Amino acid sequence: MGGEGGGVLADWIVDLAEHSGYCAQTTSVPGVAQRTGATIYYVEIFPDALVRAAGKEPVLALMPVPGEVDIVIASELMEAGRAIQRGLVTPDRTALIASTHRVFSMTERTAADDGRVDAEKLLEACQAAAKKSLCRDFEALASKKRSVISAVLFGALAGAEVLPFSRAQFEEAIRRGGVGVESSLAAFAAGADSLRDPAAVVAEGPQASVRVGPRLQNLAARIYGEFPAAAHELLLTGIARLTDYQDERYAAEYLDRLQPVREIDQRYGSGEFELLREAGRYLALWMTYEDAIRVADLKTRRTRFERVTNEARAQAAQLVQIHEFLYPRVEELTDILPRALGRWLRETPFAHRLVAGMTERGRIVQTTSLLGFLQLYFIAGMRRGRRGSLRFAEEQKKISDWLSCVADLAKRDYLLALEVAQFPRILRGYGETYLRGRQSFDAMTAALPELAQKSDAPNRVRKLREAAQADESGQKLAAALHEVMA
Numbered sequence: 001m002g003g004e005g006g007g008v009l010a011d012w013i014v015d016l017a018e019h020s021g022y023c024a025q026t027t028s029v030p031g032v033a034q035r036t037g038a039t040i041y042y043v044e045i046f047p048d049a050l051v052r053a054a055g056k057e058p059v060l061a062l063m064p065v066p067g068e069v070d071i072v073i074a075s076e077l078m079e080a081g082r083a084i085q086r087g088l089v090t091p092d093r094t095a096l097i098a099s100t101h102r103v104f105s106m107t108e109r110t111a112a113d114d115g116r117v118d119a120e121k122l123l124e125a126c127q128a129a130a131k132k133s134l135c136r137d138f139e140a141l142a143s144k145k146r147s148v149i150s151a152v153l154f155g156a157l158a159g160a161e162v163l164p165f166s167r168a169q170f171e172e173a174i175r176r177g178g179v180g181v182e183s184s185l186a187a188f189a190a191g192a193d194s195l196r197d198p199a200a201v202v203a204e205g206p207q208a209s210v211r212v213g214p215r216l217q218n219l220a221a222r223i224y225g226e227f228p229a230a231a232h233e234l235l236l237t238g239i240a241r242l243t244d245y246q247d248e249r250y251a252a253e254y255l256d257r258l259q260p261v262r263e264i265d266q267r268y269g270s271g272e273f274e275l276l277r278e279a280g281r282y283l284a285l286w287m288t289y290e291d292a293i294r295v296a297d298l299k300t301r302r303t304r305f306e307r308v309t310n311e312a313r314a315q316a317a318q319l320v321q322i323h324e325f326l327y328p329r330v331e332e333l334t335d336i337l338p339r340a341l342g343r344w345l346r347e348t349p350f351a352h353r354l355v356a357g358m359t360e361r362g363r364i365v366q367t368t369s370l371l372g373f374l375q376l377y378f379i380a381g382m383r384r385g386r387r388g389s390l391r392f393a394e395e396q397k398k399i400s401d402w403l404s405c406v407a408d409l410a411k412r413d414y415l416l417a418l419e420v421a422q423f424p425r426i427l428r429g430y431g432e433t434y435l436r437g438r439q440s441f442d443a444m445t446a447a448l449p450e451l452a453q454k455s456d457a458p459n460r461v462r463k464l465r466e467a468a469q470a471d472e473s474g475q476k477l478a479a480a481l482h483e484v485m486a
Contacts, residue, residue: 004075004148004149004150005148005149005150005151006028006039006041006075006150007028007039007041008148008150008177009041009073009150009151009153009154010026010028010041010043011026011177012150012154012170012173012174012177013026013043013045013154013157013173014026014043014045015173015176015177016163016165016169016170016172016173017043017045017165019169019172019173019176020164020165020169021047021048021049022045022046022047022048023045023046023048023051023057023058023060024043024044024045024046025043025044025060026041026042026043027041027042027062027063028040028041028042029042029063038076038079038082040063040064042061042062042063042064044060044061046058046060064088066086066087066088066090067087067090069088069089069090069093069094070093070094070095070162071094071095071097071157071160071162071163072088072089072094072095072096072097072098072130073097073098073153073156073157074096074097074098074099075099075138075139075149075150075153076098076099076101076102076103076139077098077099077100077101077102077119077122077123077135078102078103078105078117078122079098080096080098080122080126080135081117081122081125081126083096084125084126084129089126089129089130090129090130090131091128091129091130091131092131093131094129094130094131094132095130095131095132095134095160095162096126096129096130096132096133096134096135097134097135097153097156097157097160098126098133098134098135099135099136099137099138099139099149099153100119100123100135100136100137100138101137101138101139101140102116102119104116123135132160132162134156134160134195136156136191136194136195138152138153138156138191138194139152141187141190141191141194142187142190143310144190145183145186145187145190146183146313147180147183147184147186147187147313148187148313151174151183151184151185151187151188151191152187152188152190152191152194153191154170154174154188154191155170155187155188155189155190155191155192155193155194156191156192156194156195157170157191158170158188158191158192159191159192159193159194159195159196160195167192170188170192171185171188174188211236212236212239212240215243215248216239216240216243216248216251219239219248219251219252219255220236220239222255223235223236223239223255226255226259226262227255227258227262227276228262228266228273228276230272230273230276230277231262231273231276231277231280234277234280234281235255235258235280237284238251238254238280238281238283238284239251239254239255241284241288242254242284242287242288245287245288245294246288246383246386246387250287254283254284254287257283257399257400257403258276258279258280258283260403260407261275261276261279261280261403261406261407261410262276264407264410264411265410268410268411268414269410269414274418275406275410275414275417275418275421278418278421278422279403279406279421282421282422282423282424282425283399283403283424285424285427286395286399286402286424286427287395287399289391289395289427289430289434290429290430290434291332291335291336291386291389291391291430292328292332292333292335292336292379293336293379293380293382293383293386295430296376296377296379296380297380297383299324299367299376300367300373300376300377300380305320305322305367305368308320308322320368321366321368321369322366322367322368323364323365323366323367324364324365324366324367324372324376325362325363325364326362326363326364326365327359327362327363328359328362328363329356329359329431329432330345330346330352330355330356330359331346331431331435332430332431333345333355333359334346334390334391335389335390335391336379336382336386336389336390336391337389337390338385338388338389338390339388339389339390339393342389342390342391343390346390402420402423402424402445405420405445405448406420406421409448409452412452413452413457413458415458416452416457416458416461418458419458419461419462419465420448420461422465423441423444423445423465424441425465425469426440426441426465426468426469427441433472436472436473436474437468437472439474440468440474440477441468443474443477443478443481444461444464444465444468444477447464447481447484447485448461450485451464451484451485460484461484463480463483463484464477464480464481464484466480467479467480468480
């Protein structure tokens with residue numbers, strides 16, 4: 001993909017072959033599969049000795065042919081899946097070298113719900129499709145060596161021992177390149193050494209239990225004492241998120257709101273506390289809704305500057321500048337203002353038009369400059385007054401109504417309550433994305449009284465929720481509403 005050094009990797013392979021008694025050819029075809037487009041680099045090599053014996057030049061192809069590829073190298077797991085889908089990986093001849101990390105595609109990023117492709121299934125497909133499958137998190141190795149993934153993949157190609165060249169010959173190809181030699185050689189060694197155990201497949205280990213700091217020990221003790229073990233990990237994650245978003249008092253309110261749900265679940269549920277866990281999951285997400293304060297807070301954190309610097313692989317002596325492209329709508333400004341002022345600005349036409357005219361073109365803020373940083377730092381500091389903001393009051397009212405609805409339904413139809421507990425899944429993002437989700441949420445909530453009277457209410461409501469998650473425009477939800485209300 002863009003910025004990963006695919007062209008350099010292809011050039012190294014060609015140089016390696018040509019200096020080892022082979023003729024070689026490389027071609028490239030740009031694509032648009034990922035963030036900046038994934039390019040297919042295709043390399044063919046042919047022994048010079050056979051050329052001399054035949055007395056004629058070989059005809060080398062410009063593109064890979066399904067079923068005729070010996071080695072496939074994928075710099076990201078989805079790209080390995082695409083190669084398999086195209087028939088380029090076959091169990092009779094292909095060695096597949098693939099990085100297991102993910103760079104999510106646009107369809108995964110823009111899905112209304114969790115649109116991620118199952119990485120485990122992709123890994124299973126790699127194992128099944130290839131004659132030799134060598135999957136590792138090569139991106140992690142590249143980051144550790146502060147290099148690009150192409151150098152690690154070149155090392156993996158050497159370690160796989162699927163080409164008739166020695167490790168020393170691979171290293172000489174890097175040295176002949178003359179650019180970033182030392183860092184590339186270190187990354188190359190990491191890639192080659194990672195394949196010493198051919199049976200090993202790097203995968204994420206089991207996640208550690210959630211732990212909270214000293215500030216949250218009292219709330220953690222409350223969770224252990226008042227809530228079932230099945231919900232402990234989720235609730236610990238919730239209080240950490242709520243505290244990071246606002247404060248400890250806000251996290252305590254989160255637990256207060258879940259107490260009635262716990263009691264109802266204990267009485268009407270199966271003992272697995274599924275309703276408590278679903279309500280706890282989406283309550284934590286809803287209570288930490290994204291507003292301008294949250295966005296400014298995240299963009300001015302030290303960890304973000306460190307992450308961007310690491311991703312850019314900037315050296316200690318290099319300067320990194322970060323430019324934020326901000327397009328605040330009037331509604332996003334009224335959301336964070338005190339209730340009275342925000343409501344006045346929202347409902348006063350001339351003031352609304354005036355502010356809209358000032359913000360419609362957006363702004364570019366350089367957060368690595370003092371002025372740009374202070375602008376967002378000031379907005380982030382408004383967190384202390386968030387409780388008095390217009391949107392805070394509106395969201396808390398909506399949340400209370402939703403929780404009351406879930407509790408009331410659970411007494412009559414536990415499965416229906418479980419479906420309604422997942423309604424907030426469609427409330428995501430900010431701006432117009434959030435507004436479309438809110439419209440779908442309100443439409444489903446309005447249909448509940450009538451649907452609750454039907455015998456198969458849980459299934460009908462599930463169809464509504466799935467339709468809303470599948471389409472942000474609301475068209476699928478409208479069609480589903482027409483169907484389930486019939």
